Amino acid sequence: MKDMLGREEVLSVEDAKGLILKSADFILPHEIEIRIENSLNRILSRDIVSRENLPPFARSTVDGFSVRASDTFGAVETAPAYLNIPHEILMGEEPSFSLTSGEAARISTGGMLPENADAVVMLEHCCTVSEKLIEVLRPAAPGENVIQAGEDCKSGDIILRKGHRLRPQDLGVLAGTGITNVWIYEKPVAAIISTGDEVVPPFGPITTGKIRDINSYVLAGMVETAGGTPVNKGIFPDNYDVLKEVIEDSFKESDLIIISGGSSVGAKDLTAKLINSLGEPGILFHGVSVKPGKPIIYGIANGRPVFGLPGHPAAITVCFELFILPVLRMLTGEKNNLYSRIKKTVRARLSKNISTGSGREEHIRVMLEQRDGGIWAVPVLGKSGLITTLVKADGTIVIPLHKTGLQQGAEVDVELF
Amino acid sequence: MKDMLGREEVLSVEDAKGLILKSADFILPHEIEIRIENSLNRILSRDIVSRENLPPFARSTVDGFSVRASDTFGAVETAPAYLNIPHEILMGEEPSFSLTSGEAARISTGGMLPENADAVVMLEHCCTVSEKLIEVLRPAAPGENVIQAGEDCKSGDIILRKGHRLRPQDLGVLAGTGITNVWIYEKPVAAIISTGDEVVPPFGPITTGKIRDINSYVLAGMVETAGGTPVNKGIFPDNYDVLKEVIEDSFKESDLIIISGGSSVGAKDLTAKLINSLGEPGILFHGVSVKPGKPIIYGIANGRPVFGLPGHPAAITVCFELFILPVLRMLTGEKNNLYSRIKKTVRARLSKNISTGSGREEHIRVMLEQRDGGIWAVPVLGKSGLITTLVKADGTIVIPLHKTGLQQGAEVDVELF
Numbered sequence: 001m002k003d004m005l006g007r008e009e010v011l012s013v014e015d016a017k018g019l020i021l022k023s024a025d026f027i028l029p030h031e032i033e034i035r036i037e038n039s040l041n042r043i044l045s046r047d048i049v050s051r052e053n054l055p056p057f058a059r060s061t062v063d064g065f066s067v068r069a070s071d072t073f074g075a076v077e078t079a080p081a082y083l084n085i086p087h088e089i090l091m092g093e094e095p096s097f098s099l100t101s102g103e104a105a106r107i108s109t110g111g112m113l114p115e116n117a118d119a120v121v122m123l124e125h126c127c128t129v130s131e132k133l134i135e136v137l138r139p140a141a142p143g144e145n146v147i148q149a150g151e152d153c154k155s156g157d158i159i160l161r162k163g164h165r166l167r168p169q170d171l172g173v174l175a176g177t178g179i180t181n182v183w184i185y186e187k188p189v190a191a192i193i194s195t196g197d198e199v200v201p202p203f204g205p206i207t208t209g210k211i212r213d214i215n216s217y218v219l220a221g222m223v224e225t226a227g228g229t230p231v232n233k234g235i236f237p238d239n240y241d242v243l244k245e246v247i248e249d250s251f252k253e254s255d256l257i258i259i260s261g262g263s264s265v266g267a268k269d270l271t272a273k274l275i276n277s278l279g280e281p282g283i284l285f286h287g288v289s290v291k292p293g294k295p296i297i298y299g300i301a302n303g304r305p306v307f308g309l310p311g312h313p314a315a316i317t318v319c320f321e322l323f324i325l326p327v328l329r330m331l332t333g334e335k336n337n338l339y340s341r342i343k344k345t346v347r348a349r350l351s352k353n354i355s356t357g358s359g360r361e362e363h364i365r366v367m368l369e370q371r372d373g374g375i376w377a378v379p380v381l382g383k384s385g386l387i388t389t390l391v392k393a394d395g396t397i398v399i400p401l402h403k404t405g406l407q408q409g410a411e412v413d414v415e416l417f
Numbered sequence: 418m419k420d421m422l423g424r425e426e427v428l429s430v431e432d433a434k435g436l437i438l439k440s441a442d443f444i445l446p447h448e449i450e451i452r453i454e455n456s457l458n459r460i461l462s463r464d465i466v467s468r469e470n471l472p473p474f475a476r477s478t479v480d481g482f483s484v485r486a487s488d489t490f491g492a493v494e495t496a497p498a499y500l501n502i503p504h505e506i507l508m509g510e511e512p513s514f515s516l517t518s519g520e521a522a523r524i525s526t527g528g529m530l531p532e533n534a535d536a537v538v539m540l541e542h543c544c545t546v547s548e549k550l551i552e553v554l555r556p557a558a559p560g561e562n563v564i565q566a567g568e569d570c571k572s573g574d575i576i577l578r579k580g581h582r583l584r585p586q587d588l589g590v591l592a593g594t595g596i597t598n599v600w601i602y603e604k605p606v607a608a609i610i611s612t613g614d615e616v617v618p619p620f621g622p623i624t625t626g627k628i629r630d631i632n633s634y635v636l637a638g639m640v641e642t643a644g645g646t647p648v649n650k651g652i653f654p655d656n657y658d659v660l661k662e663v664i665e666d667s668f669k670e671s672d673l674i675i676i677s678g679g680s681s682v683g684a685k686d687l688t689a690k691l692i693n694s695l696g697e698p699g700i701l702f703h704g705v706s707v708k709p710g711k712p713i714i715y716g717i718a719n720g721r722p723v724f725g726l727p728g729h730p731a732a733i734t735v736c737f738e739l740f741i742l743p744v745l746r747m748l749t750g751e752k753n754n755l756y757s758r759i760k761k762t763v764r765a766r767l768s769k770n771i772s773t774g775s776g777r778e779e780h781i782r783v784m785l786e787q788r789d790g791g792i793w794a795v796p797v798l799g800k801s802g803l804i805t806t807l808v809k810a811d812g813t814i815v816i817p818l819h820k821t822g823l824q825q826g827a828e829v830d831v832e833l834f
Binding site: 059167168172180207209368391416 | 453454457469471472473474476478480507508509510511512525526527528529540564568569570576577583584585586587588589590591592593594595596597613614615616619620623624625626627628629630631632633634635636637638639641642649655682683684728729730734756759760761763785800802803804805807808811812833834
């Protein structure tokens with residue numbers, strides 16, 4: 001695309017995200033059944049319907065005496081209600097009696113109310129006259145200090161919906177309603193293909209001119225954090241036939257393919273050619289106005305999203321957050337939960353002037369420092385080919401497309417890693 | 418402790434946290450060595466020292482021509498510098514030549530600079546005259562477009578510190594410097610002991626008067642989220658000898674013990690007695706002015722932190738966040754990283770008046786709703802014995818000790834689950 005002056009126009013981050021959303025018609029991973037003990041953070045593939053009332057019976061929420069509320073109406077300290085205690089309620093057992101008028105039964109928190117009892121008076125509002133007689137000093141309203149049968153949920157209620165990510169409290173409601181297994185989506189598998197004739201693994205000796213693989217490990221960590229399963233396919237030379245075979249092999253077992261490396265012009269052309277050769281529609285965009293990360297390629301081949309990433313670590317992380325993460329999330333099956341996607345941010349003040357004006361949305365790595373009674377964001381400057389700048393940083397700030405920089409002291413929101 | 422009017426004074430949340438911090442002299446879990454592929458989010462138990470320079474040699478950050486910068490000084494479009502191209506640099510190989518004055522060598526991003534080259538001119542700033550001759554249209558400064566050998570990190574540098582939690586980019590720097598294994602702390606083990614004569618497991622039939630275990634599952638999920646390993650010890654009756662045996666057995670394999678259930682007066686007394694009987698110093702506090710969660714018990718027995726929690730699910734989650742989480746984090750070995758502990762929050766407006774005035778710090782569960790161009794926090798009211806209030810909620814708001822409530826429309830920070 002060219003602008004009015006004939007310059008090559010590069011897609012904005014928003015437009016690129018829009019193209020990704022429009023293309024999002026992916027096949028979700030299979031569902032499997034697992035025990036709830038292993039289901040934390042997994043995504044439900046079916047609605048969950050309770051088969052039991054919770055609680056199954058009316059329970060007391062306090063230690064006290066179960067009563068017929070009407071027996072306590074009008075009770076005050078100077079004219080208490082006198083109630084007989086002919087029975088006892090054992091914890092975890094069904095009372096074998098029903099209350100008649102003028103009777104109460106001692107009950108513990110969580111105990112089951114006897115028949116005809118409809119309220120519980122707290123211990124603190126009773127006086128023991130004898131082992132078999134109490135004074136009630138305040139009236140109890142019907143239902144007071146009682147959780148009714150099915151008040152938490154009823155048999156037949158949908159307690160959790162398909163697409164929900166299971167949190168600790170969700171495991172609680174499953175256990176509480178007797179559900180020990182759930183159907184969830186398998187984690188989406190992301191194949192990570194590292195290219196470059198100069199790249200060697202972290203293990204083994206290294207000869208001059210070679211560099212150890214960094215990007216596959218960063219990507220694998222990011223995929224895992226996002227709820228996917230990374231599969232490191234290995235390191236391959238910048239060769240069309242070799243890479244084509246690896247990608248085709250990845251289609252068999254992966255939901256998403258990430259090709260990392262290839263910052264050089266030749267490598268970028270190769271990745272683009274590969275994505276276009278593997279099936280319709282092929283490349284959807286090539287190049288986005290973001291710094292670092294501009295040369296990113298996105299396409300769909302064989303129904304699978306395929307990303308070609310530039311080789312610099314800082315570009316890898318920015319491209320992942322902006323473009324791969326949304327795709328990976330769709331593939332997890334998690335339903336749009338606005339709030340589960342909010343990032344951890346810290347408001348800080350910028351420690352020095354930053355001038356950008358690259359005509360691209362810039363993502364700047366910053367360290368946080370606490371001094372002068374405030375939090376300061378200190379830019380970690382350095383070439384985007386360095387990994388240690390990312391290691392030193394606590395998060396990033398974003399300078400929008402059309403800003404030319406930020407002044408020292410400006411308030412910024414730091415997105416924490 | 419009693420106040421001036423003779424009322425029982427209950428410990429504030431801050432004072433309770435202070436007591437926990439003062440008591441924190443726990444033994445950290447053992448360290449183990451694992452492959453970096455499995456180390457995401459684990460905590461380093463040793464400093465990591467690089468044994469290699471990264472990169473091992475000077476590399477180009479662009480596609481272009483490696484040059485002796487001095488050969489380009491003064492070059493402009495109208496009077497370019499002419500350089501011969503007698504050699505070629507192959508990706509991943511050590512150049513077999515050195516540049517003499519007046520020479521350049523084509524280089525790709527990531528390629529190794531030949532001897533005597535000290536800068537790279539981008540392709541865009543060169544014109545090809547013939548296969549063996551180029552024009553350079555701009556001067557290059559020494560070091561321009563080059564990452565120097567060891568610029569990312571040097572052999573002998575400490576790249577990551579003991580106590581650091583490994584993030585994706587940290588795996589990258591480990592791989593990049595040839596480190597394939599790291600020593601980390603094992604996850605702290607939290608034994609979860611469920612008590613109550615009325616509690617039965619989620620599996621199997623249920624008889625009237627019984628209730629299925631919810632709390633162990635909520636707690637296990639929270640322990641896992643916090644980086645610990647939950648061990649569900651099972652459900653035990655409210656019996657001193659039985660519980661004493663289970664706790665003593667838990668000491669053998671656990672770093673932290675959580676006794677859940679026992680909201681009734683008898684059960685609370687039993688838990689307190691148990692903690693005091695198992696070793697000095699015993700109970701450090703019993704009761705905190707927080708709602709829900711007031712009856713929480715904290716002690717140290719046999720060198721291990723022991724918590725006794727009230728039985729209501731909402732109280733369990735509040736007590737976990739306030740008191741167990743800080744202890745669990747100390748036990749992970751993670752060094753105080755202010756920023757890794759920031760919670761995800763959303764600023765919202767309260768949908769209705771809340772009056773509290775219980776004389777306790779109140780934690781209120783809220784749902785978030787987007788309407789009228791803003792985000793609203795809608796209190797999920799309901800007894801703290803209900804689990805579905807936690808399932809419906811997106812997070813909590815906190816009303817401080819001495820406030821009596823909040824008005825509709827008030828701005829609140831919602832801590833997201």
